[in-house]
Amino acid sequence: MDTKDKTTKDPISRRDFLKIVGISAATTTATLAAGCSGGSATRGSSAQGEVPTDAMTYRVNPKSGERVSLLGYGCMRWPTLPAPGGDGNVIDQDAVNSLIDYALAHGVNYFDTSPVYVQGWSEKSTGMALKRHPRDKYLIATKLSNFSNFTRENSIAMYRQSFKDLQVDYIDYYLLHSIGNGGIKTFRARYIDNGMIDYLLEERAAGRIRNLGFSFHGTQAVFDEVLAMHEKVHWDFVQIQLNYLDWRHASGNNVPAEYLYGELEKRDIPAIIMEPLLGGRLSKVPDHVAARLKERSPESSVASWAFRFAGSPEKVLTVLSGMTYMEHLQDNLRTYSPLVPLSDDERQFLFDTADLMMQYPTIPCNDCKYCMPCPYGIDIPAILLHYNKCVNEGNVPRDGEDPAYRKARRAFLVGYDRSVPRLRQASHCIGCEQCNPHCPQSIDIPKQLHRIDAFVEKLKQETL
Amino acid sequence: MLRKIRIVVAAIFFVCITLLFLDFTGTLHAWLGWMAKIQFLPALLALHVGIVVGLVLLTLLFGRVYCSVICPLGVMQDVVSWISGRRRKHRNRFRYSRALTWLRYTMLVVFVALMFAGFGTLLAPYSAYGRIVSSLLAPVWQGVNNLLAAVAERLDSYAFYTVDVWVKSLSTLIVAVVTFVVIAFLAWRHGRTWCNTVCPVGTVLGFLSRYSLFRPVIDATKCVDCKRCAHNCKASCIDIANHRIDYSRCVACMDCLEMCHKDAIHYTRRRAATPAPSAAKRAPVANSSRRKFLGVAGLLAWSGLHAQEKKVDGGLAVIVDKKIPQRATPLVPPGAGSLRHFLAHCTACQLCVSVCPNEVLRPSGNLERLMKPEMSYERGYCRPECTKCSEVCPTGAIRLTDLTEKASTQIGHAVWTRENCVVVRDGVQCSNCKRHCPTGAIMMVPLDPGKADSLRIPTVNEELCIGCGACENLCPARPFSALHVEGHERHRLI
Incomplete structure (x- = not known):
C-alpha cells in the first residue's frame, strides 16, 4: 500500500x-557516462x-x-x-x-x-x-x-x-x-x-x-x-x-x-x-x-x-x-x-x-487519500506531503534569524504553489471536519491545515 | 556623435521602462522606478514641481530631447520607423510638410477637455505605451517565465515560479491593440506624425522647444539643397527651400546632423527664432467595450459511478470560478485617498496592474473610469505585506507611507449575504473569514441564539473592517462569496 x-x-x-524530456536526457547522460567508464574493473550496467x-x-x-x-x-x-x-x-x-x-x-x-x-x-x-x-x-x-x-x-x-x-x-x-x-x-x-x-x-x-x-x-x-x-x-x-x-x-x-x-x-x-x-x-x-x-x-x-x-x-x-x-x-x-x-x-x-x-515534526500522512475528495476542493494529502518534504529537507525555518531563512522561505512558498494549486491550499480549509473520521492515522486534519496555513502566512508576511 | 549618444540613452530608457511593466516580481522598481516618475504627464498629475520644472528647462535648453529619449512611446515609434526605413526604396521616404498648428492646439484643448471628462488617458503617451506593453508584451514575457519555471521545477530549482496569465480587461486589451496598430501604422508610414499632431505632451513641449537655446541650424552657405536631411527627417520639419527647421516639431534626434555630407547642419546655440506652422492628421479614436473576463478553465474532478452507495477515495472536488459581485462603489487601493483624488491623478498607465502580485488590480471597463485600475477579490486579496501599487505609481494616485498606514486604511467594508454562507446553506461549521481577517473585524455569533450548540455565522464590525477582501477571497461559497466588500468613496484611517 x-x-x-x-x-x-x-x-x-x-x-x-x-x-x-528530462528522463530521456538523464538516460542519455547515464549511457554516455557508462560508455566512458569502460575499464575492466567497472560495470556498465x-x-x-x-x-x-x-x-x-x-x-x-x-x-x-x-x-x-x-x-x-x-x-x-x-x-x-x-x-x-x-x-x-x-x-x-x-x-x-x-x-x-x-x-x-x-x-x-x-x-x-x-x-x-x-x-x-x-x-x-x-x-x-x-x-x-x-x-x-x-x-x-x-x-x-x-x-x-x-x-x-x-x-x-x-x-x-x-x-x-x-x-x-x-x-x-x-x-x-x-x-x-x-x-x-x-x-x-x-x-x-x-x-x-x-x-x-x-x-x-x-x-x-x-x-x-x-x-x-x-x-x-x-x-x-x-x-x-x-x-x-x-x-x-x-x-x-x-x-x-x-x-x-x-x-x-x-x-x-x-x-x-x-x-x-x-x-x-x-x-x-x-x-x-x-x-x-x-x-x-x-x-x-x-x-x-x-x-x-x-x-x-x-x-x-x-x-x-x-x-x-x-x-x-x-x-x-x-x-x-x-x-x-x-x-x-x-x-x-x-x-x-x-x-x-x-x-x-x-x-x-x-x-x-521521531525528532522530525512530520505529519503522519501516508497519502492514502481516504480523506479525499474534500467537499471544498482542498488537496489535503498534497499539502501535508509538501509540508513533510520541507521538514525533511530543512526548509521549515524556525524563525527569521535562521541562517538559511531566505532560501528556506523561497523553497517552501514556491514549492507550495507548485505542489498544490492555490485554490486547493490550506487557506481554503473551512474546518468543517468532514475529513477527520476517514483518516486511518487519526490526524486532526483541519488543525494541521490551519497550523500550516498560519505558518505560510508568517512566511508571506515575514513575521516569523 | 550626438545622434549615437541619443540612440544609446534612448535605448536604455526604452528597455528599462519596458522592463518595469514586465517585471512582475517588483524587484526592478526599487532601481528603475524613477524612470516612470520623470514622465511628463504623471509628474504633472503628481504635482512633482521639481520634475516638471526640470523637464521644461531641459526642453528650453536642448529642445524636445524628452520626446526622443525619455518618452517610451516616442522611442517605440522611432524603432518602427527605423525598421520601415530599412526596406529598399524607402530610405529617403520623408518629405517636408507644413505644420497644422491649429490642429495641434485643437487636439490639446480636446485632450484637456477629455482629461476632465476622464478619457484623457486614451491619448497620454506614457500610459498608452504602458497599456501596450502590459496587454500585449507581458503575456509573452510571462509565458516564457512559465516555461522556465517548468524547467526549473524539473531541475528542483526555485529560481522561477509560475504566474497566472489572464485577460484582466477586454476593453483595455482592445484599446491597447487599436492604439498600437494606429501608432505603429503612422510611424511606419510617416515617422513622428502622432507626436506632432495628436500627442498633448508633444504639443506642449513643442511650444517650448521653439524657444530652445540649442537646436539644429542649417548653414545656408554650405547647403547644396540636396534634401538628404529633409528626406530623412521623421518629423518632416526641415524646410530646405527656406533653409529653416520647424523647431516645434523637431524632436532633436540629430539624424540630420549625420545625414548631411556637406557639414551644413550643426547643433548649436540659437541665432534667430522662426516658428512655422505644422501639418496634421486626424487622431484615431479608440473604442471600448463592456468588460468581459475570461474565466480560467475550471478544475475538474471525477468519481466512479457504481450501483451501490460508497464514498470512494481520492479525486478532487470541482471548484467553480468566483464571479465578480456588484459593488455600488468601486474599490481602489489603500493610498488612493478617495475615489475622486484617485481618478483625478491616475493616467491608466497599468503599471500597478502589471505588478499587483495578488491579481487584485485590473483596468476598469466602466466608461467613467475607463482603464483606470479597480480592485476585485475573486482571484486574490489585498495582502497585508504588499504595497507594490503605491511603490510604482508615478502619478501619486496611490500613495502610502508604510505598511502600518495600509493596515489601518479603510477602503471599504465587508457585507454578509445570508443565502450564500455555507454555514446556512450546507449546515457545516466554517469560520474561514474570521480566521483570515487581519483586523479582527469578524465575530462569529450563533445562527440560532436559542440553542447552546448552534452553528455560528460571521458578522462584520464595519468600524474595524478595512476592506482588504481576505474574507471575500477565502470564502468557500462559490460562485458568489457570502462576504463581499463594498468600496468607500473616501478612505479613512481607523
Missing part, C-alpha cells in the same frame, strides 16, 4: 512532456544486476497450504491518466497491465484492492489486467468498504459488485475494511448489527471467500475485542500496519505494531503487512537519516530497509506495497528475491533510526 513517490501530483499540474525471476521468498498459508509471495501488490496507487478515459476510468490501464505482467513474471502472486480505491476504479482495472492470466496464478484480496452506508443491502451489493468488477467467481482473501476507524460502535454497526459477519461466514463456507480477515487501524480496545471473536469467527489472517517506526512509535490512535504482531503470533494468525513504508515516509527520509542508512549499506535503497524489516517476522504472510512506478516494483522485487532477514544488530540499528526520525 505504499509508494516511494510522495510527490504524486494532481493530473492537471503534471508536465508530462518535460518529464519525458546497474550495480544490482538483473531482477531475478525465480528467487522470490514465499510464505505458506497454514490453512490452505498455498504459497504466498512475500511481496504483495497493493492496488491503491495505480498510475492515473491526466484526464479520465472514455468510460470515466481514471487509471492508466496500459501501465497497470505492464506492471502486473512484470510482477507475475517475477513471482508476485498476491494482489490487494478495494471497491473504493483510486476513486472506485481499482477493482475494475486490476480485474482487467489479471483476467489476462490463469486464475490459479494469482491470489486476489478485496474488502468490504461499507464506510458511508452500513445497511445489509448496500453491503451485500458492494460484495457482489466486487466479483463483477474483478471478473472472478471466488475471492481468495476478503477483508472487513479498516476496523477501528470510528471505534467499536462503528465496527458493530458495519458488520455485527446488520448481520454481515454471519453472511460472510456463510460465503466462506460456500467457498466463494477462501480466507476471511480484517484490516485494522485504531485503538487497542477495538483490536482486542475483534481479535477475541477469533474463537467464534476464526480469522484466517489479519492485516496490520507494521514498520520500524510503528513498531514502537505508532502515531495518533494507532497501536504499536509490536503489540499487534505479538497478539497475532500468540494465536497463530498469519499477518499481512500494510504501510511497510508509510506512504513513502520511510523512503523519503531526512537527509542525514538517509546518509546513515547508506553508510551501513551503500548499494541498498533506503526503502529496502523498511521492506526487510516488514518481511523478516516469520508469521508475516505478505507485505503490501502500492507500487506506482516500475522502478519501485523492481527495487522491491530485488529486496525479496530472496529476503535476507534482518540480523538482531540490524533490527536495533533500525530502531535507533526510528528514534532519530
Whole structure:
C-alpha cells in the first residue's frame, strides 16, 4: 500500500512532456557516462544486476497450504491518466497491465484492492489486467468498504459488485475494511448489527471467500475485542500496519505494531503487512537519516530497509506495497528475491533510526487519500506531503534569524504553489471536519491545515 | 556623435521602462522606478514641481530631447520607423510638410477637455505605451517565465515560479491593440506624425522647444539643397527651400546632423527664432467595450459511478470560478485617498496592474473610469505585506507611507449575504473569514441564539473592517462569496 513517490501530483499540474524530456536526457547522460567508464574493473550496467525471476521468498498459508509471495501488490496507487478515459476510468490501464505482467513474471502472486480505491476504479482495472492470466496464478484480496452506508443491502451489493468488477467467481482473501476507524460502535454497526459477519461466514463456507480477515487501524480496545471473536469467527489472517517506526512509535490512535504482531503470533494468525513504508515516509527520509542508512549499506535503497524489516517476522504472510512506478516494483522485487532477514544488530540499528526520525515534526500522512475528495476542493494529502518534504529537507525555518531563512522561505512558498494549486491550499480549509473520521492515522486534519496555513502566512508576511 | 549618444540613452530608457511593466516580481522598481516618475504627464498629475520644472528647462535648453529619449512611446515609434526605413526604396521616404498648428492646439484643448471628462488617458503617451506593453508584451514575457519555471521545477530549482496569465480587461486589451496598430501604422508610414499632431505632451513641449537655446541650424552657405536631411527627417520639419527647421516639431534626434555630407547642419546655440506652422492628421479614436473576463478553465474532478452507495477515495472536488459581485462603489487601493483624488491623478498607465502580485488590480471597463485600475477579490486579496501599487505609481494616485498606514486604511467594508454562507446553506461549521481577517473585524455569533450548540455565522464590525477582501477571497461559497466588500468613496484611517 505504499509508494516511494510522495510527490504524486494532481493530473492537471503534471508536465508530462518535460518529464519525458528530462528522463530521456538523464538516460542519455547515464549511457554516455557508462560508455566512458569502460575499464575492466567497472560495470556498465546497474550495480544490482538483473531482477531475478525465480528467487522470490514465499510464505505458506497454514490453512490452505498455498504459497504466498512475500511481496504483495497493493492496488491503491495505480498510475492515473491526466484526464479520465472514455468510460470515466481514471487509471492508466496500459501501465497497470505492464506492471502486473512484470510482477507475475517475477513471482508476485498476491494482489490487494478495494471497491473504493483510486476513486472506485481499482477493482475494475486490476480485474482487467489479471483476467489476462490463469486464475490459479494469482491470489486476489478485496474488502468490504461499507464506510458511508452500513445497511445489509448496500453491503451485500458492494460484495457482489466486487466479483463483477474483478471478473472472478471466488475471492481468495476478503477483508472487513479498516476496523477501528470510528471505534467499536462503528465496527458493530458495519458488520455485527446488520448481520454481515454471519453472511460472510456463510460465503466462506460456500467457498466463494477462501480466507476471511480484517484490516485494522485504531485503538487497542477495538483490536482486542475483534481479535477475541477469533474463537467464534476464526480469522484466517489479519492485516496490520507494521514498520520500524510503528513498531514502537505508532502515531495518533494507532497501536504499536509490536503489540499487534505479538497478539497475532500468540494465536497463530498469519499477518499481512500494510504501510511497510508509510506512504513513502520511510523512503523519503531526512537527509542525514538517509546518509546513515547508506553508510551501513551503500548499494541498498533506503526503502529496502523498511521492506526487510516488514518481511523478516516469520508469521508475516505478505507485505503490501502500492507500487506506482516500475522502478519501485523492481527495487522491491530485488529486496525479496530472496529476503535476507534482518540480523538482531540490524533490527536495533533500525530502531535507533526510528528514534532519530521521531525528532522530525512530520505529519503522519501516508497519502492514502481516504480523506479525499474534500467537499471544498482542498488537496489535503498534497499539502501535508509538501509540508513533510520541507521538514525533511530543512526548509521549515524556525524563525527569521535562521541562517538559511531566505532560501528556506523561497523553497517552501514556491514549492507550495507548485505542489498544490492555490485554490486547493490550506487557506481554503473551512474546518468543517468532514475529513477527520476517514483518516486511518487519526490526524486532526483541519488543525494541521490551519497550523500550516498560519505558518505560510508568517512566511508571506515575514513575521516569523 | 550626438545622434549615437541619443540612440544609446534612448535605448536604455526604452528597455528599462519596458522592463518595469514586465517585471512582475517588483524587484526592478526599487532601481528603475524613477524612470516612470520623470514622465511628463504623471509628474504633472503628481504635482512633482521639481520634475516638471526640470523637464521644461531641459526642453528650453536642448529642445524636445524628452520626446526622443525619455518618452517610451516616442522611442517605440522611432524603432518602427527605423525598421520601415530599412526596406529598399524607402530610405529617403520623408518629405517636408507644413505644420497644422491649429490642429495641434485643437487636439490639446480636446485632450484637456477629455482629461476632465476622464478619457484623457486614451491619448497620454506614457500610459498608452504602458497599456501596450502590459496587454500585449507581458503575456509573452510571462509565458516564457512559465516555461522556465517548468524547467526549473524539473531541475528542483526555485529560481522561477509560475504566474497566472489572464485577460484582466477586454476593453483595455482592445484599446491597447487599436492604439498600437494606429501608432505603429503612422510611424511606419510617416515617422513622428502622432507626436506632432495628436500627442498633448508633444504639443506642449513643442511650444517650448521653439524657444530652445540649442537646436539644429542649417548653414545656408554650405547647403547644396540636396534634401538628404529633409528626406530623412521623421518629423518632416526641415524646410530646405527656406533653409529653416520647424523647431516645434523637431524632436532633436540629430539624424540630420549625420545625414548631411556637406557639414551644413550643426547643433548649436540659437541665432534667430522662426516658428512655422505644422501639418496634421486626424487622431484615431479608440473604442471600448463592456468588460468581459475570461474565466480560467475550471478544475475538474471525477468519481466512479457504481450501483451501490460508497464514498470512494481520492479525486478532487470541482471548484467553480468566483464571479465578480456588484459593488455600488468601486474599490481602489489603500493610498488612493478617495475615489475622486484617485481618478483625478491616475493616467491608466497599468503599471500597478502589471505588478499587483495578488491579481487584485485590473483596468476598469466602466466608461467613467475607463482603464483606470479597480480592485476585485475573486482571484486574490489585498495582502497585508504588499504595497507594490503605491511603490510604482508615478502619478501619486496611490500613495502610502508604510505598511502600518495600509493596515489601518479603510477602503471599504465587508457585507454578509445570508443565502450564500455555507454555514446556512450546507449546515457545516466554517469560520474561514474570521480566521483570515487581519483586523479582527469578524465575530462569529450563533445562527440560532436559542440553542447552546448552534452553528455560528460571521458578522462584520464595519468600524474595524478595512476592506482588504481576505474574507471575500477565502470564502468557500462559490460562485458568489457570502462576504463581499463594498468600496468607500473616501478612505479613512481607523
